[in-house]
Amino acid sequence: MISFKINGKATKVDVDPNTPLLWVIRDHLQLTGTKYGCGMAQCGACTVHLDGRAIRSCVTPVSLASGKQVTTIEGLAETTLGKTVQAAWQEVDVPQCGYCQSGQIMSATALLKENPHPSEAQISAAMDGNLCRCGTYNSIRSAILKAAEHQGGAK
Amino acid sequence: MKTTTAQNPSRRKFLKNSAALMSGLVIGFYLPMKNGRVFAAEEHPKQIYPPNAFIRIAADDSITVIVNKSEMGQGVYTSLPMLIAEELEADWNRIRVESAPVAAVYNHTGFGMQLTGGSSSIPSSWEQLRRVGASARILLIRAAAQQWGVPESECHAASSWVIHTKSGNKSSYGALADAAAKLPLPETVELKSPKDFKLIGKSIKRLDTPEKINGSAQFGLDVYLPGMLTVLIARSPVFGGKVKSFNDTEARKLPGVQGIYQVPTGIAVAATGFWPAKTARDLLEIEWDEGPGAALSTPKMRAEYLELAKKPGLVARNDGDAVQGFKQAHKSISAEYEVPYLAHAAMEPLNVVVDLNTDHCTIWTGTQAQTMDRASAAKTAGLKPEQVEIHTTFLGGGFGRRANPRSDFVIEAVQVAKVIGKPVKIVWTREDDTRGGNYRPMWADHIEAAIAKDGKPLAWKHTIVGQSIIADTPFEAFMVRNGIDATSVEGAATLPYVIPNLQVELHSPKNAVPVQWWRSVGHSHTAFVVETMIDELAHLAGKDPVAYRLGILPAASRYRGVLQLAAKNAGWGKKKLPANHAYGVAVHQSFDSYVAEIAEVSLGNGKIRVHRVVAAVDCGMVINPDGVRQQIEGAIVYGLSAALHGAITLENDRVVQSNFHDYVPLRFSEMPQIEVHIVESSEHPTGIGEPGTPPIAPAVANAVFKLTGKRLRRMPFDQETLA
Ligand code: FES
Numbered sequence: 008m009i010s011f012k013i014n015g016k017a018t019k020v021d022v023d024p025n026t027p028l029l030w031v032i033r034d035h036l037q038l039t040g041t042k043y044g045c046g047m048a049q050c051g052a053c054t055v056h057l058d059g060r061a062i063r064s065c066v067t068p069v070s071l072a073s074g075k076q077v078t079t080i081e082g083l084a085e086t087t088l089g090k091t092v093q094a095a096w097q098e099v100d101v102p103q104c105g106y107c108q109s110g111q112i113m114s115a116t117a118l119l120k121e122n123p124h125p126s127e128a129q130i131s132a133a134m135d136g137n138l139c140r141c142g143t144y145n146s147i148r149s150a151i152l153k154a155a156e157h158q159g160g161a162k
Numbered sequence: 163m164k165t166t167t168a169q170n171p172s173r174r175k176f177l178k179n180s181a182a183l184m185s186g187l188v189i190g191f192y193l194p195m196k197n198g199r200v201f202a203a204e205e206h207p208k209q210i211y212p213p214n215a216f217i218r219i220a221a222d223d224s225i226t227v228i229v230n231k232s233e234m235g236q237g238v239y240t241s242l243p244m245l246i247a248e249e250l251e252a253d254w255n256r257i258r259v260e261s262a263p264v265a266a267v268y269n270h271t272g273f274g275m276q277l278t279g280g281s282s283s284i285p286s287s288w289e290q291l292r293r294v295g296a297s298a299r300i301l302l303i304r305a306a307a308q309q310w311g312v313p314e315s316e317c318h319a320a321s322s323w324v325i326h327t328k329s330g331n332k333s334s335y336g337a338l339a340d341a342a343a344k345l346p347l348p349e350t351v352e353l354k355s356p357k358d359f360k361l362i363g364k365s366i367k368r369l370d371t372p373e374k375i376n377g378s379a380q381f382g383l384d385v386y387l388p389g390m391l392t393v394l395i396a397r398s399p400v401f402g403g404k405v406k407s408f409n410d411t412e413a414r415k416l417p418g419v420q421g422i423y424q425v426p427t428g429i430a431v432a433a434t435g436f437w438p439a440k441t442a443r444d445l446l447e448i449e450w451d452e453g454p455g456a457a458l459s460t461p462k463m464r465a466e467y468l469e470l471a472k473k474p475g476l477v478a479r480n481d482g483d484a485v486q487g488f489k490q491a492h493k494s495i496s497a498e499y500e501v502p503y504l505a506h507a508a509m510e511p512l513n514v515v516v517d518l519n520t521d522h523c524t525i526w527t528g529t530q531a532q533t534m535d536r537a538s539a540a541k542t543a544g545l546k547p548e549q550v551e552i553h554t555t556f557l558g559g560g561f562g563r564r565a566n567p568r569s570d571f572v573i574e575a576v577q578v579a580k581v582i583g584k585p586v587k588i589v590w591t592r593e594d595d596t597r598g599g600n601y602r603p604m605w606a607d608h609i610e611a612a613i614a615k616d617g618k619p620l621a622w623k624h625t626i627v628g629q630s631i632i633a634d635t636p637f638e639a640f641m642v643r644n645g646i647d648a649t650s651v652e653g654a655a656t657l658p659y660v661i662p663n664l665q666v667e668l669h670s671p672k673n674a675v676p677v678q679w680w681r682s683v684g685h686s687h688t689a690f691v692v693e694t695m696i697d698e699l700a701h702l703a704g705k706d707p708v709a710y711r712l713g714i715l716p717a718a719s720r721y722r723g724v725l726q727l728a729a730k731n732a733g734w735g736k737k738k739l740p741a742n743h744a745y746g747v748a749v750h751q752s753f754d755s756y757v758a759e760i761a762e763v764s765l766g767n768g769k770i771r772v773h774r775v776v777a778a779v780d781c782g783m784v785i786n787p788d789g790v791r792q793q794i795e796g797a798i799v800y801g802l803s804a805a806l807h808g809a810i811t812l813e814n815d816r817v818v819q820s821n822f823h824d825y826v827p828l829r830f831s832e833m834p835q836i837e838v839h840i841v842e843s844s845e846h847p848t849g850i851g852e853p854g855t856p857p858i859a860p861a862v863a864n865a866v867f868k869l870t871g872k873r874l875r876r877m878p879f880d881q882e883t884l885a
């Protein structure tokens with residue numbers, strides 16, 4: 008049994024401890040907002056927060072989550088920052104197919120948490136691990152800058 | 163309006179052929195032709211469609227629009243409801259969307275089957291859905307007028323209300339819906355004049371954004387049924403290979419594994435979830451019967467293709483007399499071009515959920531081709547098409563891959579469901595998806611071109627070599643004429659420049675690698691070839707590339723407008739670019755839309771860096787300008803990924819690439835700034851999902867020439883520049 012908190016809720020799962028967190032989140036907990044894109048830390052579709060930091064859940068064994076807090080896209084709106092980022096995404100109307108967007112939003116939120124006013128170069132570096140085949144990168148950049156601005160306003 | 167009649171001889175032939183191909187399952191395709199390509203405009207534009215198939219108005223005034231096209235990012239869940247809402251006079255804030263089931267009423271108005279592709283969703287729905295909306299509005303007004311006992315002509319509709327100004331009577335659509343639904347369909351329907359449009363032409367926010375930013379949007383991979391097993395399939399490492407023998411002793415021991423089965427496409431591992439299925443699959447020992455083995459390898463194929471490109475092929479276009487033209491040449495030039503196989507690599511790998519019973523089959527998947535998939539699933543399951551239900555989920559990208567003319571992923575899924583006898587979800591890993599074939603074909607081209615003394619092109623001979631996408635599919639009877647697959651030569655045989663002696667020839671070699679349409683199909687390769695060659699001619703003539711093109715385009719050509727608009731906004735010939743930056747230009751028409759792109763490029767450490775792209779597009783009347791911008795941006799990124807990095811190669815019949823580390827899409831840090839300018843137009847709307855892709859590779863290649871004097875004639879450029 009591995010226990011951790013997911014989106015604030017205590018959870019226990021009985022799985023092989025090597026199972027990637029991604030598949031526990033999807034197949035066991037059926038929180039399907041977190042996506043599978045590559046399974047080898049190449050695309051960022053599976054990005055979630057582990058104790059507030061962005062990780063690729065497809066290469067993170069569930070055992071590493073033991074006793075920690077996992078946040079997925081479904082729980083993101085529980086923080087002010089998460090809400091701000093999602094609102095910026097809505098304002099810019101970022102998604103196309105949408106498949107990469109949970110991961111994009113999770114990465115962007117983690118960035119803004121560490122660095123509330125990132126430069127364009129810092130945004131680019133932080134978001135480089137999140138692929139978007141639909142090509143929404145420029146909208147993502149605008150949304151991150153907007154979120155930074157709104158967040159600044161709230162402070 | 164262009165129409166063809168049902169008596170079209172090629173249609174009859176098509177029905178016969180498709181019947182043969184699909185073993186008696188006749189699907190009512192009709193594919194009107196234009197320039198040999200399937201033409202996407204509406205077959206019967208004046209038809210009256212039952213509005214209730216597309217619109218559901220609830221008592222609470224919410225309006226559900228049933229959309230018959232698949233949402234794969236291109237925005238049809240917003241743009242198509244806009245067409246209906248405009249004429250319906252609906253309150254946009256109360257519009258919801260549902261995906262259509264498979265039924266004849268939802269057939270594509272041009273293709274005669276349910277299909278999303280060919281950048282045709284807007285052009286083929288433009289009349290139809292506005293008429294649907296208008297019909298419903300007429301019926302709602304009629305119902306209200308009858309209730310109030312007043313003439314219809316005194317009533318009008320606004321924001322989901324019917325209003326009779328004289329009496330002050332007012333009734334909401336929700337209150338009138340039942341009565342309206344009982345009325346016969348109106349006999350004539352008049353559409354608004356564009357000057358009265360309230361929604362069309364405005365940048366309306368996408369209706370699917372909220373669920374795509376909170377994780378609740380349901381893609382195929384997100385479907386979970388009670389008792390469902392997750393299935394991964396070990397498929398042959400060579401195309402067309404079969405299982406000879408296998409040992410699953412170790413794999414079966416893994417907890418969570420529920421069964422391992424031989425299926426037509428390989429060995430299926432069924433488990434309680436993805437991870438046990440994947441780990442068990444890794445433990446399988448399989449001996450494959452690889453068949454005769456063609457020893458396909460990319461270097462060898464390249465050499466063969468280039469050889470073939472020098473030989474005469476089937477003639478796709480022949481104007482004037484090329485031989486004579488070259489004799490009178492002032493200067494001439496020849497070049498070879500190569501582009502590789504490309505995988506679609508949508509972010510969401512392929513997947514299908516199937517629940518199969520003795521008399522019913524339910525499928526959940528992100529498909530672009532419901533009618534074909536349903537027919538194929540029915541045949542595989544031994545059921546009638548009516549016994550197969552398809553739920554189209556959101557598609558995590560399509561790019562053509564999810565409209566497979568052989569229904570590959572759906573047929574396989576039903577085969578698996580038959581063997582396992584429980585609800586199954588077939589998941590393709592990224593590696594399966596990358597190595598699964600159905601690629602954009604590899605191509606080689608040879609062009610010889612000559613200019614006259616005045617610098618204008620005099621002769622042009624273009625030979626194209628590559629597999630036919632359409633051959634051996636139900637579309638063959640329509641889209642292959644005299645051995646020429648229209649998609650193989652599109653963009654080349656349709657070269658718009660005035661060239662008196664012009665010849666285009668085609669070779670369509672066959673091999674075991676399955677090929678398929680990939681965003682912009684043939685144009686993805688021909689635009690690169692012809693637009694870099696035209697640039698070479700401009701250089702040979704000592705002319706500016708934009709001025710040269712304008713000088714050889716026909717006077718009324720819509721290419722001119724986009725070229726001028728892009729040049730103006732880029733400051734072509736005027737703007738001072740930073741040191742070591744250069745502009746390159748290309749212009750191309752595909753899916754009846756015209757796009758010019760100007761790329762600002764620099765080189766650092768032998769790497770191409772695209773800083774900015776100025777695009778101009780003429781796609782006729784625009785429904786949602788922001789949607790157009792999104793599609794052009796996305797199409798540029800898609801084309802740039804291929805231009806800079808994309809290649810699927812073969813070694814000893816095996817695909818070399820497997821995941822995003824070696825099949826590399828454009829990343830955030832490589833993203834150029836993109837500006838999209840739209841030509842104002844009152845023409846019939848044309849395609850927007852694909853036309854942004856073709857011009858980007860030649861625009862970048864032409865900029866690199868400006869910087870280095872070196873012509874890039876082989877994609878991807880990173881291999882070319884490093885080579
Ligand atoms: S699925 Fe984890 S990074 Fe791609």
Ligand code: FES
Pocket residue numbers: 102103104105106107108138139140141142143235509558559
């Ligand atoms: S929105 Fe489709 S992959 Fe990013």
